[in-house]
Amino acid sequence: MTVRRKFLRNSILVGLGAPTLLRARPLFAQSDSIDLARTKEWPTMKYTTLGRTEFKASRLVYGCGAALSRSKNDSLLKVAFDAGINVYDVGTSRYYGNAESNMADFVKEHRDDIFLISKSYLNASENEEPSVKRAKELAQQWREDMEQSLSQLKQEHVDAYYTMDAKNPLIVKNEEIYREFERAKQDGKVSYFGLSTHNRAAEVLAAAAETDWYHLAMVAITPAGWYDWNRKAVLSDSPPMVDLKPAFEDAKKRVSPWWV
Structure with a gap:
């Protein structure tokens, strides 16, 4: 078989x-x-450069969050690995339960051969205009969640750590959070900065493209257009994603599509 x-x-x-x-x-x-x-x-597994990293990633990414939130499944993870999948995405226990701890043994066994991504969301609204003090609090939350993820994964380093459910362009462009990423990188905790966006995705990506900070993005989009996570439907009068291409070319970015 x-x-x-x-x-x-x-x-x-x-x-x-x-x-x-x-x-x-x-x-x-x-x-x-x-x-x-x-x-x-x-067909054999295809590989491509992952975002602005130099990692040769499988075209299929294993989303481990919901799949492992309640129990381990190393046998299924192994089948995926044997099939050539080498990128594994998970997320904070605040949202995905025990997913990180449930994949810790698999990660330990295959750490040198996979690209490991985790993420966490910020406790901020999509319209918040954060003060410097508030931005520092959000940055500290990002760091604490990353440290917790590392503890759950039983790792000292994760390849990429995302801001999950990024929906506020002002926060996407906030320097305090990026500076915290840089400190974490200097400490050897993480290599790449990214975001996932389910809401206001076009605006969020445009903001990310302005900064030149982000290495990876996971995007809620369907072939029919931008996806509204709240309504679980495609946005009306949805503009084509290709409209953002010039901005990403200028910033030398590539976007990894997110499943919806």
């Missing part, structure tokens, strides 16, 4: 009970034999 098929099959098995599995065995056996004949049809 190919590793890709194992990945899909194991994902399906998670939701099946024992009686269902017993009935399904002949079907799996028949399906496996068909798969053997089609093995050569599967």
Whole structure:
């Protein structure tokens, strides 16, 4: 059985009970034999440079947050790794429960071969205009959450740490948070700065492009246009993402798409 098929099959098995599995065995056996004949049809994993890093990343990224929030699943992580996936994204326990701690053993085993991303959100509204004092508080929160993530992951260093759910362009451009990232980088805690954006994504990316600070961005967008996370729908009169291309070319940025 190919590793890709194992990945899909194991994902399906998670939701099946024992009686269902017993009935399904002949079907799996028949399906496996068909798969053997089609093995050569599967494409190999493609790789590309990840954002403004020099890491050669798999075109598929494993989102570990929700998948591992309640329990470990090293077997599925291994299947993904064997299939060529080498970028793993997770997030703070404040949102994703035990996801970071549940992948700690897998990360320890494969640390030299993967790009590890975690993230946390700031306790700020999308319209807040932070004072210097407030910005320093948000920067300190970012650092504390990063340290907590490292503790949960049982690591001393994470490749990238994001501001999660970035939705305020003023905060995206705030120097206090970026300075805290630079201090964390100097301390050997993190290498790259990034953000994920689900709300006001076009405005957030435009703000990020102005700064030249961000190495990576995960974006809530669909083929139909920009995605409104609150309404769970595409924004009306959604402008094409290509409109931001000149700004990112000027800043020498690339954007990693986020799934919605």
